[in-house]
Amino acid sequence: MDRSRLEAFSDGVFAVAITLLALDLTVEGPGHGPLLDQLYDKWPAFLAYLISFFMIGIVWVNHHALVRSITKADRLLLFLNLVLLLFVVLIPFATATEADYFPANDPDGQLAMVLYAGVFLGMSIGFGAIFEWTLHGQRVSQPLPPERHWPARARFVGGGLVYVVAILIALVNDVASFVLIAAVAVYYILERTPSSAGPDGSAGDQPVV
Numbered sequence: 001m002d003r004s005r006l007e008a009f010s011d012g013v014f015a016v017a018i019t020l021l022a023l024d025l026t027v028e029g030p031g032h033g034p035l036l037d038q039l040y041d042k043w044p045a046f047l048a049y050l051i052s053f054f055m056i057g058i059v060w061v062n063h064h065a066l067v068r069s070i071t072k073a074d075r076l077l078l079f080l081n082l083v084l085l086l087f088v089v090l091i092p093f094a095t096a097t098e099a100d101y102f103p104a105n106d107p108d109g110q111l112a113m114v115l116y117a118g119v120f121l122g123m124s125i126g127f128g129a130i131f132e133w134t135l136h137g138q139r140v141s142q143p144l145p146p147e148r149h150w151p152a153r154a155r156f157v158g159g160g161l162v163y164v165v166a167i168l169i170a171l172v173n174d175v176a177s178f179v180l181i182a183a184v185a186v187y188y189i190l191e192r193t194p195s196s197a198g199p200d201g202s203a204g205d206q207p208v209v
Contacts, residue, residue, distance in 0.1 A: 014060040020092035045099040052095040058188045069140040084126030094119040113170035121163035
């Protein structure tokens, strides 16, 4: 399959997921107190929306940087991409659930945060699997040299370990877990994607933003 079909389908899923995030941004309307108070009561939803919006955006940018280096898509890549998209479309649900229970820091709030971090962990695993696929065979236009594989893996999927830590922290403190997830978002906004080798054989990083 030509990679353009994979990228077009993925772009559509990313667009739908990032749009669905806004559906939770509602207020009760007239007759339910001052609008300012209603907006203030929804601050967890706005905060969760902001983090999730940038998370989806970061994954979309990285996905574009990675896929454009692929020369041809095979059946395995298509299914790995579906795994990634499976978790991407769960982000709006996890975001709305987290916003409803944040920052209660009770068992329900902690479970909501575990769900939120767990979806990001699944997304990280799916994305890491696609990146691992690119490291084998002649699947990209400029393959990374073998000695660069492990450093690239560490940079590319390191966030997955942070999500595991966030899940464990969420079992005790959902606010601390959310702060950690937000820090990961900031990191990946600044981080660069090791998608292919450069002309000199070094890692050809693509900008994340």
